[in-house]
Amino acid sequence: MSSLAPAGSGQVAAARKIVKPRQKPSSPVKCERPKFRIVVDVGHTPDSYGALSARNDPEFGFNFRLARLVTARLKSEGFAATRLLVTDGKARPSLFKRVGAANDARADLFLSIHHDSVPDKLLETWEFDGASSYFSDRFSGHSLFVSRQNPHFATSLMLARMIGRRLKEQGLHYASQYTLPVMGRYRRQLLDMDVGVYRYDGLVVLSRTRSSAVLLEAGSIINRDEEMEMNSAERQETIAGAVAAGVGEFCERR
Template sequence: MGQARSIIAGLVAAILLSSLAPAGRSEAAARKIETTRPPAKCEMPKFRIVVDVGHTPDSYGALSARNDPEFGFNFVLARRITAKLKSEGFAATRLLVTDGKARPSLFKRVSAANDGRADLFLSVHHDSVPDKLLDTWEFDGAKSNFSDRFSGHSLFVSQQNPHFTTSLMLARMIGRQLKEQGLHYASQYTLPVMGRYRRQLLDKDVGVYRYDGLVVLSRTRSAAVLLEAGSIINRDEEMAMNSPERQEAVAGAVAAAMREFCESR
């Protein structure tokens, strides 16, 4: 994936120059309490979807089983989701890429989404496991960590979001569409072995969890969903997540869910 990394780096550099909105607000400004807008009617060409690339080049998230950073997986998939949504008629969809360290970048995302008056904030990530569940192996001459014990996608929403009901509805719709693609969700978040990463399962059929501690879910003034698209610490699923076929399946599921959402409103 060395060539892919260089391509991603170039694309990121360009997109950071023209990202969604000025994102320089302080954490205090992002926390300012403001009146929330009511849920928007879903007119597809006008419905503002922010597709957020999880993490940053400086704070790249998890490492895959083959030592590739999560940020690269997130960037490629988020771009594909954005393109798919636009091709399906959601012309106001925007890709959001932020820079900097982890926590400051979270408030940049919130400010960008809120300033851009987003109707939906979708944050794209790829999963790992707690350190205590990792095994070691050697890949391409380098030591790496892996865990083949768990796999699958998962969806997270926050009850602290002002549009929690809409967020949960959208997450369920995305989950159902992923299930129809033959994909399964990651069930381990309910297990004691997950420790502080253990979450409340809100929908046991399609894998929607509650996670109030995520800034991008709780502090956005729009509906907000975080998608863990698959486990890159699982050696087989890492390869699947790196394939155009799986990326297209996930992007198609998101677009189908959004069409369903609009038709229901």
Template sequence: MIFAMAAMVLLPIEVSDAGWLSDVFKGSPKEAKAPKQGKPSKHVTSRKRAALTKPAASPKRRTIRLAALGPVGLPSAAFKPAAPLCDPSKLRVVLDVGHTVESEGAISARNVPEFVFNLHLAKRIEEKLKAEGFAETKLLLTEGKAKHSLFKRVAAANDLRADLFLSIHHDSVPNKFLEDWEFEGKKSHFSDRFSGYSVFVSRSNPDFKTSFAFAELIAKEMKAQGLDYARQYSQPIMGRYQRELLNKETGVYRYDELIVLRKTRMAAVLLEAGSIINRDEELRMSSPERRDIISSGVTAAVKAFCEPRWAMLGPL
């Protein structure tokens, strides 16, 4: 309303200049450069006086810069400078390889530990990011059993002062959905009922806004690559594994309790790249082609995060 009232006062503004005003309403206040406060210059004041006394002002006199809006009583927050633009060579992305050798995570339909899938995909993402100029990308491998290793990886990411934290995983299903079968003479389990990727964020993360923005970018890139997200997490049949779906178009879920998301001091996202308990999807997840698709999507998401329009999300 303040901007609109000020615009009405400055009616002699040319149409080409007034287009800037619509951009103010569309964008974040942080994107607007703060005008200098205080009294308007004599030059601008004289032009205003001339506009009032001469109805048929020349185009030169009618061209009043919107910097004249400076004296209007705007909130100080409107002039908060945008965060520094992201420098790819300095952006520190930590790629957390989910699970450990001692705590392997889920077991695939063909008896391959999740940790193996996670490691191969994380390494491919690291290669792609570094090839795109993100030289500070770090691959995080931890040791130890379950919960202890979770706190170790959080501490490592915090010590590295990472800007973005991405934990790489591959999905399974609750035990009640598992079916028995044999693969190469060994008993195993599978569930072909569900498939797809999913992206998780925690509202307990100290920078949830940026976490969610980064998660959205990853999910949109996965979708753009022709992949579908796992829809079962929003369904009551999942019981205690049911999660709030924050974006039904892309597959971003809320999972507040995940240690690696809520204890890290930077924006943090967990990606379940696909289901390895689904026999068909397991084969796809094992292929270099699928790893390339996913790593390309993640790399595109990091690049998009680094563009100027994302600077409003906070300092990197």
């Protein structure tokens, strides 16, 4: 859940010093795969690693492995200009750092890779490998987020739906809990109930990028069974393939 942190007023003020002022969004350009600039963002940093899994593994490691695989898969599909973005530092400054990097690179598409947890109040305790750990087996699945504050909201939503459909075709289900009152401040509007696309306006990496932008929570690492699946090469390949197929369809429709 730490990957779903909106920008506070102090951070927004600081962002003005780090992120260049927004420019009027340009019209969508034709997608030529070799030239289409895709930034695949590794969620979080080694210093601010996000959630801990049920077996005490940092989210950043999960994000890095999957983002690297997604990047390789996109390049193999002809998207030669795809770039893997890894940032350092603490959580808030790193958010604006990655947005600045994507905007400076004039990205055509920004995709942020994360893995999910749950609010603290839903956690249960167990012991793993001699250490006290936390888990929640109540929820599982992936989810996709877009922001109405993004200058290309419509195309962001289109891409999220395409990726969601590809994941569904692989037999994967989305996390439905974001519509529930128990989620508290993490409760979100469901924009597509078929493939699990949610609206989250305040996310820095979605709202302040000048390209179409989607955040993927690839699965729940606080769920003990799904954590094991997310660690498997088979599941990682499945997700990377679905993402690449969704981006490919998105490109064809530009």
